[in-house]
Amino acid sequence: MVAEAAVWVDVEAAVRAWARDNVASVNRRVFFGANNRVAFPQIVLTRIGGPDDACLIQFDCWGATKEDSATVAADLATEADALARYTEDGTVLHGAAVEAIRWSPDPESDQPRHIVDVTFTATATASAGS
Amino acid sequence: VQLRFHRARVAEVLNGVKVQAELERHAAAVVSRAQGKRGTSRLTFRTTSGKSRRGAFAQARMSGPGALAVEFGTRNNPPYAPLRSSLPR
Secondary structure (H helix, E strand, O other): OOOOOOOOOHHHHHHHHHHHOOOOHHHHHOEEOOOOOOOOOOEEEEEEEEEHHHEEEEEEEEEEOOOHHHHHHHHHHHHHHHHOOOOEEOEEEEEEEEEEEEOOOOOOOOOOEEEEEEEEEEEEOHHHHH | OOOHHHHHHHHHHHHHHHHHHHHHHHHHHHHHHOOOOOOOOOOOOEEEEEEEOEEEEEEEEEEOHHHHHHHHHHOOOOOOOOOOOOOOO
16 A cells, blocks of 8 residues: 655635635734834734644734733634634635734733634545546 | 543543653653754753642743743744644644
């Protein structure tokens, strides 16, 4: 028996698309890096580690106020908990587990931030793997 | 529900020597994998363990200048996350 090679995918890109579609409180302002040209609140996401099927993503929920960032963090965590199946450009997000939500304002500027850690389970779509 | 009836026994098991040793082994494994930014970091990694009111625990800890900013990032720098990226999956 020969094991098939796994098809790895761009989990961050799929998660960004999912967050833009589902976290209404940021009005699609979800980025890979801090964006100072658009309004708050906004989300910045980073892949921390893990394989595609247990991929830890850090979401920085930046707000104009603490209440602002807390609202976004709660919305994001609720939507992640409800994620059942989301398909984006050859990637399937099968589910997500919210690991933690922590209050962590920017140490340099004191900009309000809540950090949400979420582990996603992602695979390639069947057609992408064939 | 059954666990409620055996709360004392469950607490005894969770605080047992084997559990403590296993937790310490996991924390040590995380620390062994964790690395600061090469050449620039003065971060140190170590483990602590003991028993809290909630039971036995072991932690992988990072300390040093800007440790939180390194782990979680800032508005201008993405998270480097040496501890979380070292967690077993």
